[in-house]
Amino acid sequence: MAELPHAGVVTAIQPQKRRKNRLSVHIDGKFAFGVDADIAQQFELRPDKVLGPAEIKKILGAEEVKRALERAYRFLARRARSKKEMQRRLAEYQYPPFIIEQVIEKCESLGYLDDRAFAFQYASDRLLSRPMGKRMLLRELHEKGIPEDIAEAAVEQAFAKTSEEQLVRELSNKRLPRLKNLPEPRARQKLVSFLRSRGFDWEIIQSVMLELF
Structure with missing residues (x-):
């Protein structure tokens, strides 16, 4: 927060x-x-009111919280976020930790930040938009600050109607036409590399490769 204005008597309050x-x-x-x-209005500002340093500090603190909260709402309007993502984003704008904490608490109380709801929705959407293995999906959730138990539950829920083996099979069948002009060993190598890059375990990949080659 910038240097505080001097204390004294309010002599005017004018609309900007x-x-x-x-x-x-x-x-x-x-x-x-x-x-x-x-x-x-909250601090009942009016002409002739005496403002001391402590009250000015409270007013400007409330002002900074409001600005940070409005910024948080704009972030959330674009897409849902985890608590950790919001903390990192606000920190980029140099808001002090105590301001960020108040904003996080306010957003949570309004239901705008909910790590569990976020994790379950993210895992489900991610599996549809970019199929990947459980390990990679779990890592992405960790990177977003989702607690271990919530992340694991979200991943299991996302895979409730499919399996890693099924996803590997589907991805392989989509990928193989691009590799049809390559020698079989080279095509297999490229396909395996692609599947590993999506976070699938070797045992699952190997099982599907035995079906395809």
Whole structure:
């Protein structure tokens, strides 16, 4: 947070011309800070009110939380996020940890951040858009900060109606036409490399290769 304005008596509160929901607060005849109208109402700002350093700090802190929260809402409007993703994203904008913590708590209380719901939806969507092995899907969830138990449950749920072996078989059948002009050993090698890059275990890949070659 920037250096605090000096304490004193509020001498004027004026609407800002370019931002209708913003107010300019003047202390002792000089501009002190801008504030959201809701924050001004929350702290009962009015002319002749005496503001000490502690209250100014609270006002500006509430103002920063509101800005961070609005940014968080914009992030969430684009796509769902895990708590860890939101923390990282807000940290990129230099919000201090205590501000980020308040934003996370607010988003959780509103149901906008829910790691369990996020993990289950992510795992299901990911398996449809980019089929992969359980190991890779689990790693992606870990990278997004999903706790181990939730990540494992989400992966198991995503695979409830299919199996890694079935996905390997489907991916192989789609991939093989691209490899038809290659010698069989080379085609097999490229197919295995592709499947390994999707996080499938060798035992499962080998089982399907025995069917195909």
